[in-house]
Amino acid sequence: MAGADRVTRFSGDLFEEAVEAGRRENRSARQQLEHWARLGQSMANQTGAFRSRVEAALAGRLPSEQLTAEEAVAFDAEIDIAIDEALPTVDFVAERAALGYRSVTMDDDGNLVEHLPDGGTRILPPR
Template sequence: MKNVADKVTRFSSELVDAAATEGERENRSARQQLEHWARVGREVSNQRHVARRRVEAALTGRVPLSELSAEEGVVFNAEISVALEESLATGNHVADRAAQGRATIALDEQGRVVKHLPDGTQILL
């Protein structure tokens, strides 16, 4: 087996903190926990049997969620959770909705509920 040097990879502090917490419960370092999660995720992603295809079909709306098994539901929920986290981290949903002519209600930096109107004005609720 070829000896491959570790590569530097950046993770969000939230993910590293979660890995440290979970790793402590599992007697792993944060790095070991991240590697474990990555391997598990890789295996789930690599599955190309019927169950994985059914989850993918449910993600695209071709199979009703009610038809998924409990195990398929777990994978479905994990995929949705990751997609939402990625979308929230990278998107500007207020601007996207304003471009569609839609208002958005969100929390501001002070934790107050604010309604963002499509014209750019804000109303504190």
């Protein structure tokens, strides 16, 4: 069915950002999300030297310092998205423990918790 709306879920953070940006741009949150999606689609569809250079920098074949200002904006946006997508899947405490490092996190009660490389933990005293 051409032109039919489909239900799509977005993260709460992204939706709230769309609400705020939409207010500034006189768009609804939905219109703002569609606007961002079209911008992203347009950037992804770019061919030629611009896109090739950004992709080369993302792959590490071109130093990012050699990108033009416009290419750097696209590069930074791609990096931001990659970080946002990877964060929920990375266990930094486990990765640091495997390297022999300690980590400190905050538990649900607001306590600082030290994670030791051997898998042990201890609540740090308040200062």
